[in-house]
Amino acid sequence: xxxxxxxxxxTAYMRASEIRELLKWATADVISFGGGMPxxxxxxxxxxxxxxxxxxxxxxxKALQYGQTEGVPELRDELAKFAASNGIKATADNVIVTVxxxxxxxxxxxxxxxxxxxxxxxxxxxxxxxQSWRVYRPKLVGIPMDDRGMRTEVLEEQVRKLKAEGARIKxxxxxxxxxxxxxxxxxxxxxxxLLEIAEQNDLLVVEDDPYGYFIFDNISVTRLKALDxxxxxxxxSTASKIFSPGLRLGWVVADQELIxxxxxxxxxxxxxxxxxxxYLLLEGLRxxxxxxxxxxxxxxxxxxxxxxxxxxxxxxxxxxxWTKPSxxxxxxxxxxxxxxxxxxxxxxxxxxxxxxxxxxxxxVNEGEGRNTMRLNFTYSSFEQIDxxxxxxxxxxxxxx
Amino acid sequence: xxxxxxxxxxTAYMRASEIRELLKWATADVISFGGGMPxxxxxxxxxxxxxxxxxxxxxxxKALQYGQTEGVPELRDELAKFAASNGIKATADNVIVTVxxxxxxxxxxxxxxxxxxxxxxxxxxxxxxxQSWRVYRPKLVGIPMDDRGMRTEVLEEQVRKLKAEGARIKxxxxxxxxxxxxxxxxxxxxxxxLLEIAEQNDLLVVEDDPYGYFIFDNISVTRLKALDxxxxxxxxSTASKIFSPGLRLGWVVADQELIxxxxxxxxxxxxxxxxxxxYLLLEGLRxxxxxxxxxxxxxxxxxxxxxxxxxxxxxxxxxxxWTKPSxxxxxxxxxxxxxxxxxxxxxxxxxxxxxxxxxxxxxVNEGEGRNTMRLNFTYSSFEQIDxxxxxxxxxxxxxx
Numbered sequence: 001x002x003x004x005x006x007x008x009x010x011t012a013y014m015r016a017s018e019i020r021e022l023l024k025w026a027t028a029d030v031i032s033f034g035g036g037m038p039x040x041x042x043x044x045x046x047x048x049x050x051x052x053x054x055x056x057x058x059x060x061x062k063a064l065q066y067g068q069t070e071g072v073p074e075l076r077d078e079l080a081k082f083a084a085s086n087g088i089k090a091t092a093d094n095v096i097v098t099v100x101x102x103x104x105x106x107x108x109x110x111x112x113x114x115x116x117x118x119x120x121x122x123x124x125x126x127x128x129x130x131q132s133w134r135v136y137r138p139k140l141v142g143i144p145m146d147d148r149g150m151r152t153e154v155l156e157e158q159v160r161k162l163k164a165e166g167a168r169i170k171x172x173x174x175x176x177x178x179x180x181x182x183x184x185x186x187x188x189x190x191x192x193x194l195l196e197i198a199e200q201n202d203l204l205v206v207e208d209d210p211y212g213y214f215i216f217d218n219i220s221v222t223r224l225k226a227l228d229x230x231x232x233x234x235x236x237s238t239a240s241k242i243f244s245p246g247l248r249l250g251w252v253v254a255d256q257e258l259i260x261x262x263x264x265x266x267x268x269x270x271x272x273x274x275x276x277x278x279y280l281l282l283e284g285l286r287x288x289x290x291x292x293x294x295x296x297x298x299x300x301x302x303x304x305x306x307x308x309x310x311x312x313x314x315x316x317x318x319x320x321x322w323t324k325p326s327x328x329x330x331x332x333x334x335x336x337x338x339x340x341x342x343x344x345x346x347x348x349x350x351x352x353x354x355x356x357x358x359x360x361x362x363x364v365n366e367g368e369g370r371n372t373m374r375l376n377f378t379y380s381s382f383e384q385i386d387x388x389x390x391x392x393x394x395x396x397x398x399x400x
Numbered sequence: 401x402x403x404x405x406x407x408x409x410x411t412a413y414m415r416a417s418e419i420r421e422l423l424k425w426a427t428a429d430v431i432s433f434g435g436g437m438p439x440x441x442x443x444x445x446x447x448x449x450x451x452x453x454x455x456x457x458x459x460x461x462k463a464l465q466y467g468q469t470e471g472v473p474e475l476r477d478e479l480a481k482f483a484a485s486n487g488i489k490a491t492a493d494n495v496i497v498t499v500x501x502x503x504x505x506x507x508x509x510x511x512x513x514x515x516x517x518x519x520x521x522x523x524x525x526x527x528x529x530x531q532s533w534r535v536y537r538p539k540l541v542g543i544p545m546d547d548r549g550m551r552t553e554v555l556e557e558q559v560r561k562l563k564a565e566g567a568r569i570k571x572x573x574x575x576x577x578x579x580x581x582x583x584x585x586x587x588x589x590x591x592x593x594l595l596e597i598a599e600q601n602d603l604l605v606v607e608d609d610p611y612g613y614f615i616f617d618n619i620s621v622t623r624l625k626a627l628d629x630x631x632x633x634x635x636x637s638t639a640s641k642i643f644s645p646g647l648r649l650g651w652v653v654a655d656q657e658l659i660x661x662x663x664x665x666x667x668x669x670x671x672x673x674x675x676x677x678x679y680l681l682l683e684g685l686r687x688x689x690x691x692x693x694x695x696x697x698x699x700x701x702x703x704x705x706x707x708x709x710x711x712x713x714x715x716x717x718x719x720x721x722w723t724k725p726s727x728x729x730x731x732x733x734x735x736x737x738x739x740x741x742x743x744x745x746x747x748x749x750x751x752x753x754x755x756x757x758x759x760x761x762x763x764v765n766e767g768e769g770r771n772t773m774r775l776n777f778t779y780s781s782f783e784q785i786d787x788x789x790x791x792x793x794x795x796x797x798x799x800x
Contacts (some may be wrong), residue, residue: 001632003657006570006604008514008536014664040461048464049456056449061440064448064644099499099670106669110535114408132668135510136408170406204406232401244464246675257403264414268532269506270499274674275646 010135017131031388032355033375036180036329039304042297043244044289051283055276063279066271069263071097071251072278078285083253085291086212087226088235090253096262097273101210101238101250102128103266108206108234109133110265112170118162121173122150124332124362124369126180126208129173138170142364147323149186150174152193159201171204171234172197177221178211178328181362181374185215185326188222195227208236211328213294216302219326231255239281241329242290242297247277301329301378304385308377311389317397322375329378332359334371339399341373347395354391410535417531431788432755433775436580436729439704442697443644444689451683455676463679469663469671471497471651472678478685483653485691486612487626488635490653496662497673501610501638501650502528503666508606508634509533510665512570518562521573522550524732524762524769526580526608529573538570542764547723549586550574552593559601571604571634572597577621578611578728581762581774585615585726588622595627608636611728613694616702619726631655639681641729642690642697647677701729701778704785708777711789717797722775729778732759734771739799741773747795754791 055063070076076092083090098104105128113119113136121129123142130140141162143155155172162169172194176186186194198205207224215221225235231254239249252262266272284290308331312322319336333356335341342358349355359372380388455463470476476492483490498504505528513519513536521529523542530540541562543555555572562569572594576586586594598605607624615621625635631654639649652662666672684690708731712722719736733756735741742758749755759772780788 001602001604001630001655003661006512007661008510008512008517010514011511011661011665014668016664017667035466037466040465043461043464045456045461045464049453052452052456053449056445056452061443061445064443064445064646065440066435066437066640066645099674102668103670110408111411112406112408114410117408128668128671135668202401204401230401240466244676245466246464248670248672248674255401261403261407261411264416265411267417268414268502268528268535269669270503270648271528272648274499274648274677276644277674277677 013134013137015131015134017128030349030353030355031380031384031391033377033380033388034355034357035379036376037379038241038245039300039378042293042300044284044293047289048244048280048284051280051287051289055279055283059279063276065275067275067278069267069272070259071095071273072275072282075278075282078282079251082285083235087223088253093256094253094259096252096259096266097278098250098252098266099270099273100240100248101208101236102132103269104236104250104252105129105132106269107262107265108171109136111261113138116168118167118169119171119173120155120158120169121364122175122179123364124181124359124372125173125364126175127362129208130364139167140364145182145184147184149176149179149184149190150194152190152197155194156197159197159203163201169201169203171206173206173208174224175208175211176224177209178214178325180211180328181330181357181359182332183323183325183328183330185219185221188220191222191224191227195224198232199230203232205233206236207233210238210241212237213242214298214301215327216298216305217326225253234258239290242294243281243284247280249273249277249281304377304382305331307382307385308375308389311386315390315393317393317400319400320396329376331375331377333373333375335373335396336400337371339396340370342370344395344399347398348392352391352395354388354395356392413534413537415531415534417528430749430753430755431780431784431791433777433780433788434755434757435779436776437779438641438645439700439778442693442700444684444693447689448644448680448684451680451687451689455679455683459679463676465675467672467675467678469667470659471495471673472675472682475678475682478682479651482685483635487623488653493656494653494659496652496659496666497678498650498652498666499670499673500640500648501608501636502532503669504636504650504652505529505532506669507662507665508571509536511661513538516568518567518569519571519573520555520558520569521764522575522579523764524581524759524772525573525764526575527762529608530764539567540764545582545584547584549576549579549584549590550594552590552597555594556597559597559603563601569601569603571606573606573608574624575608576624577609578614578725580611580728581730581757581759582732583723583725583728583730585619585621588620591622591624591627595624598632599630603632605633606636607633610638610641612637613642614698614701615727616698616705617726625653634658639690642694643681643684647680649673649677649681704777704782705731707782707785708775708789711786715790715793717793717800719800720796729776731775731777733773733775735773735796736800737771739796740770742770744795744799747798748792752791752795754788754795756792
């Protein structure tokens with residue numbers, strides 16, 4: 001059959017995730033800094049096994065039956081309390097449970113984006129958010145960053161300009177804490193400024209917060225949602241980095257009317273997030289498994305970050321620079337302009353046995369960031385970090 | 401905030417599932433024939449508990465980590481074998497694991513439907529398929545059914561007409577076995593005819609098969625996919641009715657090129673189907689838990705079907721008719737034309753404490769099927785079936 005005649009127009013805007021392709025290599029003799037995978041030693045495996053037995057014994061068939069689209073009520077309640085422990089006021093009605101944060105990103109596109117709708121994001125920004133929205137064909141407007149996060153004075157100017165042009169800005173998307181891909185954390189004064197701009201222009205703000213639990217250094221981090229006075233912040237988080245990514249559990253905290261829209265859109269995708277998995281998370285929170293796990297993860301990831309920064313310092317040739325993240329899972333590297341990291345990747349993998357994610361895909365516009373790359377420091381072992389960064393430095397040297 | 405300014409145009413085509421709304425009442429003193437829920441006693445609870453312990457002990461962190469978008473390789477292999485046991489030739493490369501069949505329906509819309517694309521379906525057809533496709537604004541063309549399934553001579557005529565008009569038919573959607581909502585099973589000669597029409601017109605066929613495992617009577621059922629010689633049948637099935645719906649596990653069996661497209665589209669939705677759940681299904685198949693469970697379910701559901709047919713016969717007033725399904729989970733009821741089952745529902749619930757799904761929503765065109773309803777016979781107990789049908793008959797009598 002000739003499928004090309006049958007495929008929808010939007011399929012032309014679907015792109016394979018380079019990160020997912022990279023995952024496929026991670027098992028070989030290649031050291032991969034590509035995927036955004038947690039260190040599996042951080043999964044509370046034994047406790048999840050105990051919880052799983054308990055859930056099936058206690059909740060029985062309820063954990064195996066269809067459930068409400070919004071999520072298991074007790075879990076929604078528990079997630080509201082968990083949000084409160086991070087300064088966010090919410091009740092169960094403000095929460096919907098999703099199949100990972102990725103589903104929440106898709107739902108945002110589905111609910112808000114028409115062709116030519118405008119989404120304002122940090123530039124670079126989370127690659128899979130761009131990927132899920134591209135099929136809806138919005139105009140993406142990127143705001144540059146520095147080491148204090150999104151440059152909100154540029155944001156203010158851009159919003160003013162866009163409004164003057166009659167653009168339909170749907171939301172500002174930000175990963176304010178330990179951003180993916182740069183690792184940069186937005187300062188509290190910038191956060192307040194961002195919310196002021198949203199308030200003055202009546203805009204929604206999407207705060208994507210997978211990494212807010214991992215702050216290694218002594219810095220202050222206030223969730224945007226905690227500062228939100230008018231229900232304009234849609235807060236996304238996930239159990240993937242603090243419990244288990246394989247359970248595919250994320251959640252949204254937002255105004256109740258927004259939660260109703262999310263539920264309506266989610267019905268058509270999968271009816272409800274797997275019920276058993278929701279009960280596992282419920283017990284993980286009730287027993288404090290997650291709350292006790294977080295400081296343990298912070299400790300480990302701080303050491304891994306330090307190991308990678310040390311290796312970069314030791315091995316990288318002149319002209320290569322990188323961020324020094326206070327949290328999260330990634331370091332962002334710039335190589336001299338003459339190197340295209342996408343072109344270099346094949347050689348890095350085949351000859352030097354090291355992988356990374358080329359930076360261009362995280363950018364809003366074609367052609368940007370060709371000399372950048374994202375390195376994950378959480379998945380690899382300490383030895384792999386040292387050996388892998390040495391290999392990467394050798395690859396870069398070949399291309400200089 | 402005024403959300404109406406911000407919502408995408410497609411949100412006007414999102415409809416809340418009446419079935420899902422009904423699920424919310426099912427806990428009260430109302431007997432609900434509304435949801436499509438399995439009898440929870442069919443869930444192999446103890447075996448799932450044993451499997452869960454085994455999986456976490458044996459596969460460990462692998463079961464808690466991100467996985468490939470297509471699914472856990474061993475499970476794809478096992479599902480290919482399971483398909484083979486139903487006459488379908490497939491290898492692991494022909495399989496993708498989805499978050500319930502619902503996700504597969506959404507992916508079909510996403511991959512194939514542009515505005516005004518044509519989808520040909522049975523009329524009435526599965527309500528949640530219509531729901532998931534409506535946001536893509538296809539033209540739905542319904543083919544009438546009789547007690548032998550979709551009337552393929554009408555299909556042939558319609559396809560001819562549509563082609564002559566230059567319509568872009570994307571696929572024929574059918575639930576050929578124990579259809580939802582009517583319970584009707586398509587005869588084998590009609591199945592062959594349907595495939596001939598697809599072959600002659602180079603069309604894709606989507607075979608949705610959640611109920612093919614539950615045939616109560618001695619009839620022959622050949623999967624369309626088993627008759628497919630040119631890779632044009634996309635086969636959908638699910639673990640929801642033979643293992644557990646709360647795990648949200650479905651799968652697609654199709655040509656390898658199609659599977660690649662499904663995977664590309666799925667990445668943006670949720671990266672991968674929950675890994676732990678996939679391992680549970682893998683072991684459920686490997687140990688024969690599912691294979692042993694099916695005849696047990698068939699036995700139970702046959703008795704429940706018989707109980708509902710007996711109650712309908714005993715209590716229903718003249719002028720009410722219903723299907724006698726050879727399998728599945730539903731009976732389709734027609735009441736006299738003067739009754740609008742949607743209007744009757746509020747009274748049925750509030751006064752008579754019985755619920756069903758009004759039939760109009762299963763129809764392709766507005767205004768059709770106002771005097772029809774779908775009854776589920778699998779979820780309620782035998783006593784509830786008897787009492788509930790009596791209540792329903794009383795409600796109908798009030799409206800006659």
